[in-house]
Amino acid sequence: MEFGTGYLHPMDRSYTASPPTKTNDVGVSIGDIGYSTALGPTPNIPRLGAVMRTGQKVTELTFMGMGKGSGRGHTPDLYGERQRQALREMQKANRYDFTTHASVGIQGLSGMDQQGNFSKQNKQKSIEEIERAIHFAADVTGGGSIVMHTGEFFRHMSDAKWNQNEKWKGKFKMFAGEEDKATFRVIDRRTGAVIDSARKNRAVPRPVWLRYNEENKDLWDKHEGKEFQDEKGNWIRPNQYIDYENNLVKDLGKRVPFFDKDADHFKTVNMTWENFEEEAKEMTKFARDHFRNWNKMSDKEKRASHWFDRIERAIDAGKKEEDIKIRADEAYIIAQLETTEATARGWAYQYGGAFDQDVKRLQRLKEAKTFYKKLEDETDPNKKELLKRQARDRITSDLIPPESKYPTEIIEREIQTIKNSMLQSQEAASSQWSQAENTAEQIRHVQSAETYALEESYEGYAQAGIKAMIESDNLEKLHKKGKKRFKKPLALAIENLFPNNFGGHPDELIEVIQGSREKMAETLKLQGMNASEAVKKAEKHIYATFDTAHMNMWWKHWQGDQDKTFAENKGEFDKWYLEKIEMLAKDNIVGHLHLVDNYGYDDEHLAPGEGNTPVMQALKIFKKHGFDGDIIVEPGADFDVDTSGQQSLLKTWKLLGSPIYGVGSGSGGGRGWGDLSHGYSGQIQPPYFTIRPYAPSEDWSLWSGVPLE
Structure with missing residues (x-):
């Protein structure tokens, strides 16, 4: 009998304790960790076979191409029936699962192009890419997540809603002075094209409109600053707009400029961003007044209203008065357009007066x-x-x-x-x-790029979610007939991407998921589905993919305390990070995980534990709240700085503290993945044999191997 060979059997006794540095209390085993692989440019079927033998049970197939596939940019349609059949058989024979990552070229479904305009064609192109991935998943993987990236539109951080929260107010900034230099795109919703950008640091000259106030001295003194009734029977209160005949102005488009008698010219003012914030509140009040009295207005009055398109859409969508809101960036562009309109009208009167x-x-x-x-x-x-x-x-x-x-x-x-x-x-x-x-x-169709983009995105995700639901239901029916494999429902898994675009922040990710689910449920109800069933379907087929490293990239925008050390500031950031994880885990938002690391600056795809992302703490929180979706390690850096990308998987197993069963000695305890990693045939020590040129020549030796000398 030979002892201490280093090999154990499953029934061998081994009374060993894990060192205190081990973290295998997360509730995650080796079998729970999957691996991501990009398809192309190598022969992928044989390569996937090799990937499957690494030891994990799940691999995420990532399509790098978009549109027509190429050698380096594979798309789902590059894989014909024979390749798909091979993939199905590989899963079945190995009791293995694939998940799907739609084209990495998709960044949201708002339809935004590189110039910041919004195009229905761009949006449809992205939806078609998702549908291709859904078809592939239904045909090959037997269901599961179809991952896609967010990135609905560019937005600044200083003015974001989540950056106004008292606890973390102002903790994020894109660049120095952002709060004063931010710009906001405003579009014409008829075309999706950008009209102009509202800039916080640029004042806009505009006429001072005639009002019933102290500046209008003669009228103010006449009525002693009290309410009075105009000749049409309208009661005019202080600070309301009036015309030159002292009648109430009910439509902002009918306002007239104030003539300064002392200066002998029409008065103007440079409107700052703060002025436009107040102007937006006033415009909101006018718009809500029109919404409230819409049925009493004539068709001519409706068409002349600044808010015609906005109110018509709100009525069609069943919205309420409080849903009508004008933003400061919209007020900014409206002011510019009003000046342009007034100039054109002035020249029209000049040319056509006689x-x-x-x-x-x-x-x-x-x-x-x-x-x-x-x-x-x-x-x-x-x-x-x-x-x-x-x-x-x-x-x-x-x-x-x-x-x-x-x-x-x-x-x-x-x-x-x-x-x-x-x-x-x-x-x-x-x-x-x-x-x-x-x-x-154009004024009637002015809309903030943010609100327009979100409307388009919700509609797009809802459309894709319904497609996933239909394919999933069909797949389940075929499975019951024994014709197809069905492991779990097909679902859109919308991934948080980079901090500079909407959807990268956890609060925004929640907003995207909830808004898309609501739109999908609303669409299903219009198609005749029961309300509660529609909500359940939306939750089942739309959820989030959470990427730990993408979230950690917010660190570079963190406004730390200069009097604190790097470690202290990073500790405070991690506190924010884990607080947001807790929120995501509680709200039933996340159904798919990408376990990746970095140092908070760029998406380097380090193996978990190799950077400064609180990966393990995040994983613990998700598992605490019952997360049971796929957990995928996305390799990247290890392809360049280590022996292979699969080292990312081994490093993750090591981080989790998972032991190697069947390797060890009866008295020394089991060995960990760290003992095997980078070792020769599973051993850290050098091999016990040598080969040429180090071994002596056997040409002049006896049959026993003893040299003649």
């Missing part, structure tokens, strides 16, 4: 021409010269002697002058009126 008089004058000249023509025709030719008049040039009459012409010639020249003037007026004035009306219509 047009009616010109028409009347032209008619009189034509009548005069008819009269003089008849007179000239009936006059004796010898006396006809007496009818001539002096025709002077309007501009050079004092410098050039006048010509003598017949009345009809003078009148004809005047007719042509008026016709040219009328042509100029009608072209210039009509184009200016068109521009003014176009600007007014």
